[in-house]
Amino acid sequence: MTADEMDAIVMAFPMAEKGISYGRPSYKVNGKFFTRLRREDESMVLMEVSFDEREMLLEAEPGTFHFTAHYKDYPAVLARIAALHPGSLKGFLERRWRKVAPKKLVKEYDAANGA
Secondary structure (H helix, E strand, O other), rough: OOOHHHHHHHOOOEEEEEEOOEEEEEEEOEEEEOOOOOOOOEEEEOOOOOHHHHHHHHHHEEEOOOOOOHOOOOEEEEEOOOOOOOOHHHHHHHHHHHOOOOHHHHHHHHHOOOO
């Protein structure tokens, strides 16, 4: 996946907007951190990933998933966008979106998508 494809997936979520987190370009939803592309290793920061799930991802797909010391205590994983499947990115982002989007918007999204 390219950075442009990744950007299109992120921006397709309702209320997604470009912002700044820790002085770096990022994406926010409802004023809260959604995700960002780490330019230093072309990886996405994916939140709402349990420590157990992260370990499983690292073992199953070490070419895609990794983390740095900064993220070791956070329920997050890093994913190299060149190796990440677009459908997987959407799934990870939807988890985070559901946590940070207004509850009313989540209900409307579910109704519109038959959930």
